[in-house]
Amino acid sequence: MSHTVQQTRPARPDKGKRAVSEGKKAERKLGLLLCAPAALVMLAVTGYPIVYSIWLSLQRYDLRFPDQQKFIGIDNYVTVLTNSYWWTAFGVTTLITVISVAIELVLGMGLALVMHRTLVMRGLVRTVALIPYGIVTVVAAFSWRYAWTQDTGYLARLFAPEAALLTERVPALAIIVLAEVWKTVPFMALLLMAGLALVPDDLLKAASMDGASAWQRFTKVIIPVMKPAILVALLFRTLDAFRVFDNIFVLTNGAQQTGSVSMQTYNNLIKGLNLGIGSTMSVLIFLAVAVIAFLFIKVFGTSAPGGDGGKR
Amino acid sequence: MRSGHHRVRGRRRLGVALGAALIASPLLGACGSDSGGVTVNVYYAAEENFDKVVAQCDKAAGGRYRVMLNGLPREADGQREQMVRRLAAGDTDMDVLGLDVTWVAEFAEAGWIAEWTGQDKAEVENGTLAGPLETARWKDKLYAAPKNTNVQLLWYRDDLVPEPPETWGEMLSTAERLRSEGKPSTVLMTGAQYEGLVVQFATLVAGAGGKILSADSTRAVVDDGAVKALGALKDLATSPVASASLSNAKEDDVRLAFESGSAAFQLNWPFVYAAMRKANPELAKRFKWAPYPSIEPGNTGTATIGGYNLAVSEYSTHKPEAFEVAKCLRDAASQKYSAINSGVPPTIESVYDDPEMAERYPMRDTILAQLKKAAVRPITPAYQNVSTLISTILSPPSAIDPPATAARLRAELQDALDSKGVLP
Numbered sequence: 209m210s211h212t213v214q215q216t217r218p219a220r221p222d223k224g225k226r227a228v229s230e231g232k233k234a235e236r237k238l239g240l241l242l243c244a245p246a247a248l249v250m251l252a253v254t255g256y257p258i259v260y261s262i263w264l265s266l267q268r269y270d271l272r273f274p275d276q277q278k279f280i281g282i283d284n285y286v287t288v289l290t291n292s293y294w295w296t297a298f299g300v301t302t303l304i305t306v307i308s309v310a311i312e313l314v315l316g317m318g319l320a321l322v323m324h325r326t327l328v329m330r331g332l333v334r335t336v337a338l339i340p341y342g343i344v345t346v347v348a349a350f351s352w353r354y355a356w357t358q359d360t361g362y363l364a365r366l367f368a369p370e371a372a373l374l375t376e377r378v379p380a381l382a383i384i385v386l387a388e389v390w391k392t393v394p395f396m397a398l399l400l401m402a403g404l405a406l407v408p409d410d411l412l413k414a415a416s417m418d419g420a421s422a423w424q425r426f427t428k429v430i431i432p433v434m435k436p437a438i439l440v441a442l443l444f445r446t447l448d449a450f451r452v453f454d455n456i457f458v459l460t461n462g463a464q465q466t467g468s469v470s471m472q473t474y475n476n477l478i479k480g481l482n483l484g485i486g487s488t489m490s491v492l493i494f495l496a497v498a499v500i501a502f503l504f505i506k507v508f509g510t511s512a513p514g515g516d517g518g519k520r
Numbered sequence: 521m522r523s524g525h526h527r528v529r530g531r532r533r534l535g536v537a538l539g540a541a542l543i544a545s546p547l548l549g550a551c552g553s554d555s556g557g558v559t560v561n562v563y564y565a566a567e568e569n570f571d572k573v574v575a576q577c578d579k580a581a582g583g584r585y586r587v588m589l590n591g592l593p594r595e596a597d598g599q600r601e602q603m604v605r606r607l608a609a610g611d612t613d614m615d616v617l618g619l620d621v622t623w624v625a626e627f628a629e630a631g632w633i634a635e636w637t638g639q640d641k642a643e644v645e646n647g648t649l650a651g652p653l654e655t656a657r658w659k660d661k662l663y664a665a666p667k668n669t670n671v672q673l674l675w676y677r678d679d680l681v682p683e684p685p686e687t688w689g690e691m692l693s694t695a696e697r698l699r700s701e702g703k704p705s706t707v708l709m710t711g712a713q714y715e716g717l718v719v720q721f722a723t724l725v726a727g728a729g730g731k732i733l734s735a736d737s738t739r740a741v742v743d744d745g746a747v748k749a750l751g752a753l754k755d756l757a758t759s760p761v762a763s764a765s766l767s768n769a770k771e772d773d774v775r776l777a778f779e780s781g782s783a784a785f786q787l788n789w790p791f792v793y794a795a796m797r798k799a800n801p802e803l804a805k806r807f808k809w810a811p812y813p814s815i816e817p818g819n820t821g822t823a824t825i826g827g828y829n830l831a832v833s834e835y836s837t838h839k840p841e842a843f844e845v846a847k848c849l850r851d852a853a854s855q856k857y858s859a860i861n862s863g864v865p866p867t868i869e870s871v872y873d874d875p876e877m878a879e880r881y882p883m884r885d886t887i888l889a890q891l892k893k894a895a896v897r898p899i900t901p902a903y904q905n906v907s908t909l910i911s912t913i914l915s916p917p918s919a920i921d922p923p924a925t926a927a928r929l930r931a932e933l934q935d936a937l938d939s940k941g942v943l944p
Contacts, residue, residue, distance in 0.1 A: 268939055270939040271604075271608055271630055272626050272629055272630050272901040272902060273629065273630075273901065273939060274629075274630060274631060276939070287940050287942065288942060291942040293942050293943070293944040294942055296944075297944075372765070372768055375768050462944070463713055464713075465944075467944065472942070472943070472944065475908075475943045475944070476942060476943045478601055478604075478605065479597065479600075479601065479904055479908070479943060480904060480905055480908075480943045481604060481608070481630075481904075482939060482943075484939070485939075485941075485942060
């Protein structure tokens with residue numbers, strides 16, 4: 209989404225020029241033609257499902273009661289938005305998103321600094337750091353689940369031999385956050401490392417000449433220069449974290465009110481076969497994600513990588 | 521794309537070949553199975569030795585068609601999800617479906633399974649116990665053939681309890697007396713947030729003469745009997761004789777805890793008997809069974825039934841053969857084989873009288889007696905939602921507040937029946 213918003217910008221200065229030469233025109237036409245197939249495919253695979261799910265969300269459409277299908281306007285939205293289960297899941301999702309992204313930012317920054325500053329075996333260090341991100345989430349989630357299973361799991365035995373942590377709400381949520389953090393810190397670090405590479409060495413040297421301590425250099429020089437990269441990393445991870453599904457599905461399956469909005473949507477669509485309510489939920493998630501992206505871009509001024517907002 | 525460097529083109533050709541191979545391989549796999557005429561695909565959950573029953577029916581077909589067993593996931597939710605997804609998409613590769621007794625209404629109402637009529641229907645109805653047969657019907661039509669049934673019993677140790685209790689209250693007071701004497705006293709029950717808790721609740725409601733849903737399953741009733749059942753669950757959960765892990769226990773946890781010797785009672789399915797003989801032969805000698813205790817004294821042994829029914833997919837392209845296979849898989853001989861070799865209780869009454877059953881199934885008379893006054897879990901197409909809501913609202917059982925919990929059940933179940941409910 210951020211891509212499309214940003215990539216239109218460089219085109220604007222061109223529009224401003226009155227006289228466009230023949231060559232430019234032909235070039236632009238060719239450009240449009242070259243983009244057309246991709247744009248059409250995108251429309252077909254994303255536009256159609258979005259429109260269709262909005263259409264479904266306006267109907268009473270339960271596969272188990274096929275005779276009772278009818279258009280009911282916004283009734284499904286009223287049902288979902290006045291339901292306590294939905295808001296519980298929404299709260300849980302927000303909580304997981306905020307906590308895990310915050311921890312990831314701190315740890316990711318640390319890891320990025322380590323990877324950036326490593327002098328020996330840089331390739332090895334970077335590869336090792338990326339392993340968690342390379343493991344399939346479901347596989348990783350299963351190993352977390354077994355590690356925390358009462359009696360047999362090594363972590364359960366180490367930290368809480370008497371309790372079944374995955375069956376209690378707060379510990380289970382903590383384990384979900386832990387699994388999320390472990391999994392995506394490398395991704396965060398990777399994005400942040402790209403930002404670190406933008407900080408000129410001269411700037412840091414000048415700062416230390418002026419007597420700035422390491423901490424001051426970090427907060428007054430590195431972070432301001434890296435701000436665009438940090439915001440992009442936060443945006444990506446927030447959008448991802450808000451749609452958390454696989455970790456929860458494996459670890460608790462949403463029991464003890466640990467389900468996210470995506471879990472609940474899955475339960476209503478696939479288990480409940482209620483296409484109306486399920487689609488309503490997916491539209492609501494879509495809107496929530498859109499709002500998050502909008503906030504990041506318009507309020508914090510995040511720019512997508514590659515589109516520096518014409519500041520060059 | 522026009523600029524075709526040789527290297528790029530070579531790579532693309534490799535890509536195309538790989539892509540083609542990927543697309544073609546599942547097709548090849550699919551073609552291989554039905555190259556020799558008609559194949560009837562049976563989809564059934566993992567059951568020990570069921571493959572031998574299928575092989576028997578394959579042989580009985582005498583080459584007119586093949587019968588293939590396709591395994592479904594171990595967990596009930598997984599089984600249902602796979603079938604539902606494929607049926608909703610009109611998959612023609614599924615012929616005979618193994619349905620949990622609570623799914624028949626849903627599949628029938630959605631138009632996914634074919635009605636049994638005429639001779640087939642008469643054959644299935646002949647000699648089949650009324651309770652299991654009830655689970656195969658929807659709106660007075662027969663949609664499935666009961667393959668096996670299941671019913672929970674009260675299991676106890678006769679060295680601790682010489683005379684089994686008949687009511688819920690008696691069971692708790694006996695356990696509390698044992699506890700004060702310093703003997704094993706725990707009452708074990710499936711209390712985790714899952715279908716097992718719903719079964720216990722439905723059984724208690726039936727034993728109190730109450731109802732959860734109205735007879736036509738359009739209204740959530742949750743009457744006084746249900747309130748009493750909620751009270752009984754709470755009584756157990758807050759009693760010192762309840763196990764500490766009650767709100768976490770599924771049927772296997774219950775079985776294991778009893779086998780370790782710390783408990784006096786367990787409410788569980790008959791599979792525990794064979795398991796006990798294997799795991800703890802010493803304790804197995806003292807391991808006895810009785811009808812499920814009820815809240816009202818006269819209703820002892822009123823329990824809800826479980827088990828599996830066989831249905832034929834509406835999208836099957838070989839329906840006549842599929843009906844034949846379904847009948848074969850659940851005929852008296854197959855049911856006897858499954859009862860003896862897999863431990864699943866038969867649905868045909870005459871099978872219980874078979875002499876071979878006596879050794880392997882000593883509790884058969886109790887089971888049969890209980891099946892004859894069995895209660896059926898609410899029959900509704902929205903059962904999945906009803907069950908999910910009940911298990912959510914009743915968890916943990918110690919937090920039940922009977923009148924308030926009943927009111928919440930009434931409101932949320934009604935929404936579920938009207939497709940207005942949200943699943944947690």
